[in-house]
Amino acid sequence: GAVVSQHPSRVICKSGTSVKIECRSLDFQATTMFWYRQFPKQSLMLMATSNEGSKATYEQGVEKDKFLINHASLTLSTLTVTSAHPEDSSFYICSAGLGMAGGYTFGSGTRLTVV
Amino acid sequence: AQSVTQLGSHVSVSEGALVLLRCNYSSSVPPYLFWYVQYPNQGLQLLLKYTTGATLVKGINGFEAEFKKSETSFHLTKPSAHMSDAAEYFCAVSGPSSASKIIFGSGTRLSIRP
Numbered sequence A: 001g002a003v004v005s006q007h008p009s010r011v012i013c014k015s016g017t018s019v020k021i022e023c024r025s026l027d028f029q030a031t032t033m034f035w036y037r038q039f040p041k042q043s044l045m046l047m048a049t050s051n052e053g054s055k056a057t058y059e060q061g062v063e064k065d066k067f068l069i070n071h072a073s074l075t076l077s078t079l080t081v082t083s084a085h086p087e088d089s090s091f092y093i094c095s096a097g098l099g100m101a102g103g104y105t106f107g108s109g110t111r112l113t114v115v
Numbered sequence B: 001a002q003s004v005t006q007l008g009s010h011v012s013v014s015e016g017a018l019v020l021l022r023c024n025y026s027s028s029v030p031p032y033l034f035w036y037v038q039y040p041n042q043g044l045q046l047l048l049k050y051t052t053g054a055t056l057v058k059g060i061n062g063f064e065a066e067f068k069k070s071e072t073s074f075h076l077t078k079p080s081a082h083m084s085d086a087a088e089y090f091c092a093v094s095g096p097s098s099a100s101k102i103i104f105g106s107g108t109r110l111s112i113r114p
Helices: none
Strands: A004-007 A010-013 A019-025 A032-038 A044-051 A067-073 A076-081 A090-097 A104-106 A110-114 B002-007 B010-014 B019-027 B032-038 B044-050 B056-058 B064-068 B073-078 B087-094 B102-104 B108-113
Touching: A004 A090, A010 A019, A019 A032, A019 A090, A019 A110, A032 A067, A032 A076, A044 A067, A044 B102, A076 A090, A104 B044, B002 B087, B002 B102, B010 B019, B019 B032, B019 B087, B019 B108, B032 B064, B032 B073, B044 B056, B044 B064, B044 B073, B073 B087
Parallel strands: A010 A110, B010 B108
Antiparallel strands: A004 A019, A019 A076, A032 A044, A032 A090, A067 A076, A090 A104, A090 A110, B002 B019, B019 B073, B032 B044, B032 B087, B056 B064, B064 B073, B087 B102, B087 B108
């Protein structure tokens, strides 16, 4: 089945540094990928939609300069959290669409802790 | 616009009892509906999905859901709960395109009592 590999699974960084999270589609091409943020005991909030070869579309309230998304190929999308602060600590999950009637597949998530 | 409402943030049932997790949706286009399960510190695993066709959908681990357009519902059921079913469950809705956003409900935490 279609698999999305997300790395790293956990990362701890110092406040003010940047962190990159990768999301790879392993056995299919993903024209569109989605990035979500999940706070403890809450639902997934869509941050942005990433389209291969074009700029990402950000949801209202998401700072595009802080959360940089790059989708340079059909199998890789990256999310970079720039100048991280403790309030950016969260669980980040990527997803890829599987085409008509295919649904979506999700990465295993990245637990980011900013200290 | 699309939205999902999950009734009950926490549901607790006894092992062997019926599991019923409620989901109502709102969609301006024919919806694609999903149920996902999430275990702690993990991503989401698809339980089942409805796109078109048969309104009763069977998924993994003995779960099933019925799409009822008249009630705008997509409730998840399992006849007999198992301890391993304890997790967070999310109902979600999307449009028919792979580029459509998928919108999640607030989630329901399912606990299983021995």
